[in-house]
Amino acid sequence: MAAESLIIRPATLADCEALARVHYESWMAAYRGVMADSFLDTLSVGGFESYARPRLERPVEGQSYLAAEIDGEVVGFSRAGPTRASSPTGDPLPEGFAACATAELYAIYVLPRRFGAGVGAALLSATAGEMARAGHRAMCVWVLTGNTRALEWYKRRGAAPIAEAPITLDGVAYPQTALLWPDTSLL
Numbered sequence: 001m002a003a004e005s006l007i008i009r010p011a012t013l014a015d016c017e018a019l020a021r022v023h024y025e026s027w028m029a030a031y032r033g034v035m036a037d038s039f040l041d042t043l044s045v046g047g048f049e050s051y052a053r054p055r056l057e058r059p060v061e062g063q064s065y066l067a068a069e070i071d072g073e074v075v076g077f078s079r080a081g082p083t084r085a086s087s088p089t090g091d092p093l094p095e096g097f098a099a100c101a102t103a104e105l106y107a108i109y110v111l112p113r114r115f116g117a118g119v120g121a122a123l124l125s126a127t128a129g130e131m132a133r134a135g136h137r138a139m140c141v142w143v144l145t146g147n148t149r150a151l152e153w154y155k156r157r158g159a160a161p162i163a164e165a166p167i168t169l170d171g172v173a174y175p176q177t178a179l180l181w182p183d184t185s186l187l
């Protein structure tokens with residue numbers, strides 16, 4: 001049988017539904033037991049489609065939105081861009097945080113049945129390349145502290161913890177850890 005081929009490419013509007021499915025399934029795999037079931041049970045593929053669609057329809061200059069595809073199937077994605085001034089739900093970040101890194105990995109999600117096959121590593125490396133080409137040297141990422149699998153995955157790829165701050169989701173404040181890659185050209 002021919003080897004499967006992994007492609008990393010810009011995400012397009014035609015990927016919207018597939019990206020939403022990846023996002024939903026990856027959330028369920030990563031956050032069940034970390035976030036409240038009462039919140040996770042309200043989520044749906046349609047909700048994640050509403051998240052993806054405006055970002056695909058109106059790409060923002062300086063941001064990167066990449067899709068990972070294996071033999072024509074979308075199996076992962078990443079988003080990155082300038083460091084955000086607050087959490088996605090509006091929680092304040094530690095003072096001066098944005099000065100630590102001008103670029104931020106906003107999201108990286110892989111279809112659970114493809115975990116451990118190198119998709120995440122390929123997305124991370126391509127995203128770092130995009131941020132380096134956009135003139136950023138350091139890149140940060142916020143991860144739920146309870147998402148130990150991702151936390152350890154980032155650390156094994158050279159990121160070091162630099163800050164902590166909560167993110168509020170459905171009225172619950174979850175601890176988050178920020179990690180930093182000082183030099184995206186090394187990823």
Ligand SMILES: CC(C)(COP(=O)(O)OP(=O)(O)OC[C@H]1O[C@@H](n2cnc3c(N)ncnc32)[C@H](O)[C@@H]1OP(=O)(O)O)[C@@H](O)C(=O)NCCC(=O)NCCS
Binds near residue numbers: 122
């Ligand atoms: C965290 C995540 C993005 C990592 O992506 P991934 O595709 O599973 O990661 P990779 O396959 O690149 O790397 C995982 C391991 O597989 C190994 N690997 C790489 N290529 C491989 C291959 N062809 N076959 C088997 N294993 C392989 C790597 O060595 C790596 O091992 P290590 O971490 O012990 O060094 C993914 O697991 C995920 O989506 N998790 C849920 C969502 C999440 O937590 N996102 C982060 C939110 S902040």
